[in-house]
Amino acid sequence: MSEAASSVVVQKYGGSSVSTAEKIRTIAKKICDRARSGHRVVVTVSAMGDSTDELIALANDVTGPRTSPSLREMDTLLSTGELVSSTLMAMAIHSLDQDAVSLSGQQAGIRTNAIHGSARIASIDTARILRELDSGRVVIVAGFQGLDETGDVTTLGRGASDTTAVALAAALSAERCEIYTDVDGIYTTDPRIVPGARKLQEIGYEEMLEMASLGAKMNPRSIELAAVYGVPVLVASTFDDVPGTLIHGGEPTMELRRAVTGIAIDRNVVKIIVRGVEDRPGVAAGILQPLADAGISVDVIVQNTSDDGTTDFTFTVGEADGQRALDLVKRQQDVAFRDATDGGELAKVSIVGTGMQNGPGYAATMFSALAGAGVNIDMITTSEIRITCIVSREDVTAAASALHDAFELDRAE
Numbered sequence: 001m002s003e004a005a006s007s008v009v010v011q012k013y014g015g016s017s018v019s020t021a022e023k024i025r026t027i028a029k030k031i032c033d034r035a036r037s038g039h040r041v042v043v044t045v046s047a048m049g050d051s052t053d054e055l056i057a058l059a060n061d062v063t064g065p066r067t068s069p070s071l072r073e074m075d076t077l078l079s080t081g082e083l084v085s086s087t088l089m090a091m092a093i094h095s096l097d098q099d100a101v102s103l104s105g106q107q108a109g110i111r112t113n114a115i116h117g118s119a120r121i122a123s124i125d126t127a128r129i130l131r132e133l134d135s136g137r138v139v140i141v142a143g144f145q146g147l148d149e150t151g152d153v154t155t156l157g158r159g160a161s162d163t164t165a166v167a168l169a170a171a172l173s174a175e176r177c178e179i180y181t182d183v184d185g186i187y188t189t190d191p192r193i194v195p196g197a198r199k200l201q202e203i204g205y206e207e208m209l210e211m212a213s214l215g216a217k218m219n220p221r222s223i224e225l226a227a228v229y230g231v232p233v234l235v236a237s238t239f240d241d242v243p244g245t246l247i248h249g250g251e252p253t254m255e256l257r258r259a260v261t262g263i264a265i266d267r268n269v270v271k272i273i274v275r276g277v278e279d280r281p282g283v284a285a286g287i288l289q290p291l292a293d294a295g296i297s298v299d300v301i302v303q304n305t306s307d308d309g310t311t312d313f314t315f316t317v318g319e320a321d322g323q324r325a326l327d328l329v330k331r332q333q334d335v336a337f338r339d340a341t342d343g344g345e346l347a348k349v350s351i352v353g354t355g356m357q358n359g360p361g362y363a364a365t366m367f368s369a370l371a372g373a374g375v376n377i378d379m380i381t382t383s384e385i386r387i388t389c390i391v392s393r394e395d396v397t398a399a400a401s402a403l404h405d406a407f408e409l410d411r412a413e
């Protein structure tokens with residue numbers, strides 16, 4: 001067998017890519033071409049279009065407003081969305097005279113824990129998939145689902161077909177995992193905000209994680225998995241035949257040598273200010289523990305040095321959690337403070353790049369670029385490979401453009 005013939009490629013097609021019969025037929029052709037060029041092809045699909053949302057709405061309709069659907073039944077219901085798209089894809093491939101088989105998560109050997117609605121993959125028994133590949137078939141695996149120890153169907157969480165794809169690629173030691181979607185790659189920043197944004201040929205896992213959790217399109221959990229198992233991931237357009245972006249952990253080549261790789265933007269930030277907080281051990285834990293218990297993640301945290309034995313404690317949460325977070329702070333009994341207020345709607349603008357680790361001056365460049373654009377910085381936080389400024393929402397475009405220019409991200413290297 002030639003090397004190409006033995007190597008496995010895992011492809012994933014998202015919901016918008018398989019939303020109609022015509023699109024499924026177009027993709028089936030693409031898959032056949034790949035299989036006929038000598039690759040062993042495993043494909044994961046999401047449910048067609050918005051069908052997962054439609055199933056959730058149906059479930060809520062039958063239970064009515066006063067009860068919520070059983071999580072176990074919900075998982076089996078939602079898993080059918082991916083069964084529809086995977087079986088249709090297999091049929092479309094058959095019509096092109098290529099052997100193919102669809103497998104549910106269970107049939108594909110995907111075992112998970114028992115957390116319905118957000119199950120984690122525990123293991124993948126690849127025996128069945130390998131058998132099918134050996135007999136010359138393309139294997140289509142229903143995304144986003146598995147089976148728990150008791151034999152019940154589980155789903156992996158919204159948007160988790162990416163996770164299925166990367167997990168399959170890891171288990172099959174695939175050459176790479178290809179995520180086909182309605183964007184054609186990862187950009188230096190959001191092209192809708194900065195028209196000069198440029199598509200990256202490649203990006204490192206860590207950088208991609210920062211970009212993904214801050215708004216670039218890709219499920220962060222799947223990137224984490226790819227990083228752990230060293231699976232190269234290509235993000236590319238389903239229907240436009242243009243080069244995508246390769247996410248990998250290899251030796252930095254050209255673009256990864258840049259200090260700053262991209263500008264991440266997140267508009268959904270609100271700030272909560274707790275003033276006149278008593279200054280003693282346990283205060284931060286006292287304020288934030290109830291939020292953690294409620295599943296609210298707190299992002300930027302700033303505590304001032306103490307003044308007259310009291311301090312101000314400010315933090316940000318996602319917009320959707322803002323009101324709940326404020327209520328929880330006000331209701332907690334452990335920590336005395338003067339008042340807690342909603343500090344308003346803000347945004348996060350970050351420069352991201354592994355190259356920043358060993359060079360000084362990036363923060364200074366960032367701050368002076370923002371100053372030059374007349375953007376006021378509300379809060380600042382850093383990690384090894386990221387510097388984040390919280391700014392007002394109206395300033396996002398000016399801030400991102402100024403930073404894109406200052407770090408010359410529009411320039412191909």
Ligand code: ASP
Binds near residue numbers: 052157158
């Ligand atoms: N169909 C599932 C969802 O809509 C999984 C996915 O699309 O990745 O969340």
Ligand code: MG
Binds near residue numbers: 046047049052159
């Ligand atoms: Mg979907």
